[in-house]
Every structure is written in C-alpha cells, then in structure tokens.
Amino acid sequence: xxxxxxxxxxxxxxxxxxxxxxxxxxxxxxxxxxxxxxxxxxxxxxxxxxxxxxxxxxxxxxxxxxxxxxxxxxxxxxxxxxxxxxxxxxxxxxxxxxxxxxxxxxxxxxxxxxxxxxxxxxxxxxxxxxxxxxxxxxxxxxxxxxxxxxxxxxxxxxxxxxxxxxxxxxxxxxxxxxxxxxxxxxxxxxxxxxxxxxxxxxxxxxxxxxxxxxxxxxxxxxxxxxxxxxxxxxxxxxxxxxxxxxxxxxxxxxxxxxxxxxxx
Numbered sequence: 001x002x003x004x005x006x007x008x009x010x011x012x013x014x015x016x017x018x019x020x021x022x023x024x025x026x027x028x029x030x031x032x033x034x035x036x037x038x039x040x041x042x043x044x045x046x047x048x049x050x051x052x053x054x055x056x057x058x059x060x061x062x063x064x065x066x067x068x069x070x071x072x073x074x075x076x077x078x079x080x081x082x083x084x085x086x087x088x089x090x091x092x093x094x095x096x097x098x099x100x101x102x103x104x105x106x107x108x109x110x111x112x113x114x115x116x117x118x119x120x121x122x123x124x125x126x127x128x129x130x131x132x133x134x135x136x137x138x139x140x141x142x143x144x145x146x147x148x149x150x151x152x153x154x155x156x157x158x159x160x161x162x163x164x165x166x167x168x169x170x171x172x173x174x175x176x177x178x179x180x181x182x183x184x185x186x187x188x189x190x191x192x193x194x195x196x197x198x199x200x201x202x203x204x205x206x207x208x209x210x211x212x213x214x215x216x217x218x219x220x221x222x223x224x225x226x227x228x229x230x231x232x233x234x235x236x237x238x239x240x241x242x243x244x245x246x247x248x249x250x251x252x253x254x255x256x257x258x259x260x261x262x263x264x
Contacts, residue, residue: 001013001014003058005058006078006081007077007081008059008060009051009052009054009059009060009077009078010033010052010057010058011033011051011052011078012033012049012051013047013048013049013082014040014047016044016046016047017047020045020046020047021046021047021087021088021111021258021263022046022047022049022084022087023046023048023049023087023088023089023090024049024050024084024087024090025039025048025049025050025090025091025095026051026053026075026092026094026095026098026099027050027053027094027095028093028094028117029093029094029184029185029187030056030142030149030172030173030176031092031169031172031173032052032056032172033050033057034057035169035244036243038243038244038247039243039250039251042248042251043251043255046088049079049082049084049087051075051078053071053074053094054070054071054074055177055180055181055183055184056176059074061177062180062183066183066184066186066187067190067191067194068097068098068100068101068187069101069105072098072101072102072105075098075102076102076106079109084109085109086109087109087111088110088111088113088114088263089102089103089112089114090113090114090116090254091113091115091116091118092117092243093116093117093119093215094187094188094191095116096118096119097118097119097188097195099113099114099115100113100115100118100198101191101194101195101198103202104198104200110202111202111203111261111263112203112204112205112263113202113203113204113205114205114254114257115204115205115223116242116243117209117215117240117241118219118220118223119188119191119192119214119219120192120215120219120222121188121192121214122189122192122193122196126189127189130185130186130188131186131189133145133185134182134183134185135182137181137182138178138179138183140178141174142173142174142175142176142181146170146174150166150169150170152213152239152240153169153239153240153241154169154239154240154241154244155237155238155239155245169241199228200226200227200228201227201228201229202227202229203229203230203257204227204229205253205257206223206233207220207233207235207242207250207254208220208232208233209235209239209242210234210235210236210238211237211238211239212238212242213239215240216234217234220234231257235249235253
C-alpha cells in the first residue's frame, strides 16, 4: 500500500471489504504510522486507516498553538476526505489522548475506543519534568533523550534480543525536527489537563503494562474513572511499547474486546 497525501497529511487506507468495520490507529509522540506495522497483519477482518500526526513522519508541520483539538481536526480532515462514516479508534500514548478528544468532539462517528498506554500527567512535578525534557529537545535534539526513551519503552530482554527493532524505533524518534518535537512534547501534560473534565460512555478498552512506570496501572485506573463503560487490562512484564514488543498479545486483547461488542 502506497502512502497517500491530502492537504499535507500522509496516510494509508487499507479498504478490504465494505462489510468490514474500520479501525483508525493513531500513533504516539515522536513516532509515525509505521509503528502499527506489526499490528496491521493481524487485523485481517477490518478496514484500517493509519496516518502520520502533524509534525511527524511525512505529514506537514503544525501551525499555531499545539492542542488535542488541532490533532482531532487533522483526523477529521482525513476521514472526511476518504468518506469514513463510523469507525473504531485505537490510540497509543499521545494517540490515545487524541482519540479521547476526537470522540468528545464527534461522538456520533466513533463506535468504540481502545486506549493503549495512555498518559495522565496532572501533577506539577510531571509538568516540570515534561517541560524540562521539551527544553532539552529544543536545545540538543531528539538524540539527547532517545536512550532514556528506549529504556522506558522496551524491556531489557527485548532490547538485547531485538536490536534491529530497537534501532528502527530509535531512528524514527531521531528523525524528528527538534523544534517541532520540542513544541509538541508539552501536550503530554497540557493535553492531560484538557481531558481532565471529559467523561465518556462509549465502550472503551484501556490497556497498559505493569512496567510502564509513567503511564501504568495507576494512570489507567484514573482514566477509567472517566468512562462509564470501560475495561482495564494490565499486561505483565512489558513497558510502554507493548504494541511492538508483544504485538500478538495486544492484538488478542483488542480483538476479543471488539468481538465482545458485536459491532459487525
């Protein structure tokens, strides 16, 4: 599938069958649509849309104030372009925050939500850490934070046994423009503040990992308090990037959830 472009947005739309439900996958901060490559081969019975967020991959750079609404508007442009009427949103990290915001703004077209390793950074200390990291990104570039990110994202055994995958992810992060990356990074805090007052009744699966220390079980349970109809799943012995490290386990959780909804 070739990359497609519309109004500066880069995406791929895998349309397989008009009878299939559609899943829109939204990647995390500093990554790109290719982070879903391991998952896509497993979702055989769904139409799938993946895309690069503004300022990431091959999509255009954001203009003006960075906000979850800005990213939600980007998705709305893409789904209107390809004429999607209803879909399931699966978001990872920042992508899960955008999913929540989009569903609040356009509730009639989102059928269900899957939130993977979602941030919930509300404390002053967390704000200060995020702003400090954003300054480091602006001054020294992505390479200054990548080693620490890799250790937060992947378990040590996975890093040792899969150096080629770790290097691929490292390259994705390092390819970000430092000015844009630094500009977007604070959304992990300010986006959490934005979502603090939102409540949702759509069927929602919240997945995180026992070793995702910044976005782990406590964050998942707090987020679940905002959802009347949610399930929380905690995956063991995994860190932030379970969708890559143990992509089959993540797929099984999502697939079982979607099957239980009987959306077809």
